[in-house]
Amino acid sequence: MAQGWGQPGASKKFHYFKDSMTSICGKWMWGPALSDPENALEDGKHEHPENCAACKKKVILLERAANAQAVADSIIV
Numbered sequence: 001m002a003q004g005w006g007q008p009g010a011s012k013k014f015h016y017f018k019d020s021m022t023s024i025c026g027k028w029m030w031g032p033a034l035s036d037p038e039n040a041l042e043d044g045k046h047e048h049p050e051n052c053a054a055c056k057k058k059v060i061l062l063e064r065a066a067n068a069q070a071v072a073d074s075i076i077v
């Protein structure tokens with residue numbers, strides 16, 4: 001499923017979308033001009049200055065959680 005940074009038409013900032021048409025900060029949706037998020041989203045460059053601060057905070061937490069899960073999954077009991 002698509003995830004990554006994208007710039008909704010009316011926004012000056014980039015917002016992070018993850019498995020949803022709504023940004024993870026909850027403020028932005030893809031407009032009709034961005035009907036194909038699969039091609040437009042860029043996953044990475046989380047520290048880009050044009051990124052939305054709320055999305056950035058959240059994506060870092062999400063990545064940390066995903067990494068913690070990966071570590072937990074790799075432990076053989």
Ligand SMILES: [Zn+2]
Pocket residue numbers: 014015016023024025026027028052053054055
């Ligand atoms: Zn945002």
